[in-house]
Structures are given as C-alpha cells and as structure tokens.
Amino acid sequence: MSGADVPVGGSRTGRGRGGRGRGERAMVPPTEFASYYGRPVLKKPVWRALDIAGYLFLGGLAGGSSVLAAGAAASGRHGLARPLRVGAFTAISLSLAALVHDLGRPARFLNMLRVMKPTSPMSMGSWLLTGYAPLAGAAAASTVTGRLPRVGAAAGAAAALLGPAVASYTAVLISDTAVPTWHDGHREMPFVFCGSAATAAAGLGLLVSPAGQNAPARRAAAFGAVLELGATELMRRRMGLSAEPLRTGRAGQLMRASRILTCAGTAGALVAGRRARGVAAAAGAALLAGSAALRFGVFQAGVSSAEDPKYTVLPQRERLAGRAEAGAPTCGTKPPR
Structure with missing residues (x-):
C-alpha cells in the first residue's frame, strides 16, 4: 500500500503498538482552515453595512418605483404614479448619499466618471446613476408642481427604461x-435583486396610494415575490457550500425574516389590499421591510463568507478535483498530448 492509500486521520496498517489490531488511530489532526499569521484567505469587504446594504436596497426601490410609476401613469392611476415618482427620486438621492458617504468624499464618485469602462460594473453603474437620477428628479418635480407635464412624462418614461438596470446592476457589482x-x-x-426591487416598489405603492388605485402595485407584489423567492431558492441550491452563510448566523436570520415578510405582505395585498386601506398599508410596510432584510442579509452573508477560509478553500478543491476527473488540465500542469 502506498502513502496515497492511507486515509486521512488513520494509520497505515490500522494496528496499534505491538501489531495487534485496535482500530485506526488518529495520526493527522483535523483540518483547520487558516492562513499565515492567522489572517483570512480573503480580505473581507471594508464597506459599511448601513451605507452599502442601504445603497443596494434604495437603488432597487428607486428603479422598481420608476417602472411601476410609468405603468400607473399609463393606466390613469395618478394617485399611485405621483407618490411613486417622488419615492423613486427620494430613494435614488439617499442611495447616492449612502454611496458617497462610504467613499468618504464626493470627489471619489466624480473621479469614477472620468472614464467609461464597459467591463467594469462600478464604472457603468456610476454612469447609469448619473443618467437616471436627473430623469427621476424631473419626473418627480413635474408631478408635484404640475408644470411641464409633457417633459415630466418623457422623463418618467426614460427613468422607467433605466429602472430595471438600476435595480439589478448592484447584483452584478457585488458578484x-x-x-x-x-x-x-x-x-x-440579478433576478433576486429585480424581484426584490419589484416587491419594494409594490410595498411603497400600497403604503401611500388610495386603495382604489393600487391594483398595479398588488400585481407587482405577486410578480416580485415569485421572482425573488424562486430565484433565491434556486441560487441557494446551486451554490452548494457557499450558500451556507445565507442560512446561518445573522445573515440567515435576515433572510428568513425577508421570506416571512414578503410572503405575508403579498398575501395581505392580494386578499384584502383592494378593499381595506389599513391592510394595504400594512402589507406595503411588510414588503418594504422584507426587501430591505434581503439586501442586508445578502450583504452580511458575503462578509461572513470572506471571513471564513473554508468557503474559499473547499470549493477550489472541489473544482480542481472535478477537472482532474474530467481530464482537464489544472493550474501548474501540462495538458495531455
């Protein structure tokens, strides 16, 4: 038997001292996933949770609200479109403020606009926000003041076209x-974030609009909940070990709270949201809270996965083993001739 055949944690012969069989003795201590000097394999994100998780949530709320506002305006439900347009501009303004606060100086955001790099999510996201925010502001100003309605309608339609990108580009950014x-x-x-953006926008619409005009918000809540919950479950099943932080610790608590709030808010919106103003408002608040909990949960899960080396080391070993079984070359080896 060669050394390659010795099981980890066992002796070569499986016998104790004197040659008598006493079972295998532990020869190798359990693996501890640590790097030199006790440092983690990856440097964990240094972003502030309140700033960046809030930035993720508020951007999704803004993008989803612009899309829902455009649909409400097109169907003549101005009691729903008006607060959504104001909410979209407020959310994107707060989102930008959170981003700049995390960067430390406004000049750092402006520096990102010096170039346009299509392969950089941060570069493209900066330009996307720079184009979207004035459109959302023009649409909100027009709907509040009643002036320049055609300009406001055009700005609202353009903001709605950019809305899905605003809602989902942050998923590309962190991925x-x-x-x-x-x-x-x-x-x-990206599908998880789009679904979350739809439920957040629906929640805002249910919270602030008259019960007789909230039909688009109720439909958006159902669509967003199905997309968000379905994509999240599919993601967790496909990811394997790296999905563990989404189920455990603080992140797991936030993700469970998100599911409960989203399901409860959607059920309340569909069952009684059209007739009872109070139920619609409560459902809207639950949907907003559920969307925020998801973004904060995803952020915390990422930080936890960077802190523990096993989430980096074990998947790499599995990928290398899979390539070896498939006969594909691995790093440091020459391809077979």
Missing part, C-alpha cells in the same frame, strides 16, 4: 468580486 457567497451566486443574483 464581480472574489467574495465567495456573492461571486458564486452571480447567475441568479
């Missing part, structure tokens, strides 16, 4: 990192 939970969820994360 384009080495943070295991964020990176491994890159396929489904």
Whole structure:
C-alpha cells in the first residue's frame, strides 16, 4: 500500500503498538482552515453595512418605483404614479448619499466618471446613476408642481427604461468580486435583486396610494415575490457550500425574516389590499421591510463568507478535483498530448 492509500486521520496498517489490531488511530489532526499569521484567505469587504446594504436596497426601490410609476401613469392611476415618482427620486438621492458617504468624499464618485469602462460594473453603474437620477428628479418635480407635464412624462418614461438596470446592476457589482457567497451566486443574483426591487416598489405603492388605485402595485407584489423567492431558492441550491452563510448566523436570520415578510405582505395585498386601506398599508410596510432584510442579509452573508477560509478553500478543491476527473488540465500542469 502506498502513502496515497492511507486515509486521512488513520494509520497505515490500522494496528496499534505491538501489531495487534485496535482500530485506526488518529495520526493527522483535523483540518483547520487558516492562513499565515492567522489572517483570512480573503480580505473581507471594508464597506459599511448601513451605507452599502442601504445603497443596494434604495437603488432597487428607486428603479422598481420608476417602472411601476410609468405603468400607473399609463393606466390613469395618478394617485399611485405621483407618490411613486417622488419615492423613486427620494430613494435614488439617499442611495447616492449612502454611496458617497462610504467613499468618504464626493470627489471619489466624480473621479469614477472620468472614464467609461464597459467591463467594469462600478464604472457603468456610476454612469447609469448619473443618467437616471436627473430623469427621476424631473419626473418627480413635474408631478408635484404640475408644470411641464409633457417633459415630466418623457422623463418618467426614460427613468422607467433605466429602472430595471438600476435595480439589478448592484447584483452584478457585488458578484464581480472574489467574495465567495456573492461571486458564486452571480447567475441568479440579478433576478433576486429585480424581484426584490419589484416587491419594494409594490410595498411603497400600497403604503401611500388610495386603495382604489393600487391594483398595479398588488400585481407587482405577486410578480416580485415569485421572482425573488424562486430565484433565491434556486441560487441557494446551486451554490452548494457557499450558500451556507445565507442560512446561518445573522445573515440567515435576515433572510428568513425577508421570506416571512414578503410572503405575508403579498398575501395581505392580494386578499384584502383592494378593499381595506389599513391592510394595504400594512402589507406595503411588510414588503418594504422584507426587501430591505434581503439586501442586508445578502450583504452580511458575503462578509461572513470572506471571513471564513473554508468557503474559499473547499470549493477550489472541489473544482480542481472535478477537472482532474474530467481530464482537464489544472493550474501548474501540462495538458495531455
């Protein structure tokens, strides 16, 4: 038997001292996933949770609200469109403020506009926000003052076209990192964020609009809940080990709270939201809270996965083993001839 055949944690012969069989003795201590000097394998994100998780949530709320406002305005439900347009501009303004606060100086945001790099989510996102925010502001100003209605309608329609990108680009932004939970969820994360943006916008519409005009918000709540919950579950099943931080610790609590609030808010909106103003408002508040809990949960899960080396080391070993079984070359080896 060669050394390669010795099981980890066991002796070569399976016998104790004197040659008598006493079972296998532990020869190798349990694996501890640590790096040199006790430092983690990855440097965890240094972003402030309140700033960046809030930035993720508020951007989704703004983008979703612009889309829902455009649909409400097109169907003549101005009691729903007006507060949504104001809410979209307020949310994107707060989102930008949170981003600039995390950056430390406004000049750092302006520096990102010096170039346009299509391969950089941060660069494209900065330009996207720069184009979207004035449109959302013009639409909100027109609907509040009643002036220049055609300009306001055009600005609202343009903001709605950019809305899905505003709602989902932050998913691309965090997935384009080495943070295991964020990176491994890159396929489904944009759909999760779009669904969350739809439920947030629906929640705002249910909270502030008359009960007789909230039909688009109720439909958006159902659509967003199905997309968000379905994409989140698919993402967790596909990710494997790196999905564990989404189920455990503080992030797991936030994700469970998000599911409960989203389901409760959607049920309340569909069952009694059309008839009872109080139920509609309560459902809207639950949907907003559920969307915020999801963004904060995803943020916290990413930080937790970067802090624990096993979420980096074990998936790498699994990928290398899979390539070896498939006969594909791995790093440091020459391809077979």
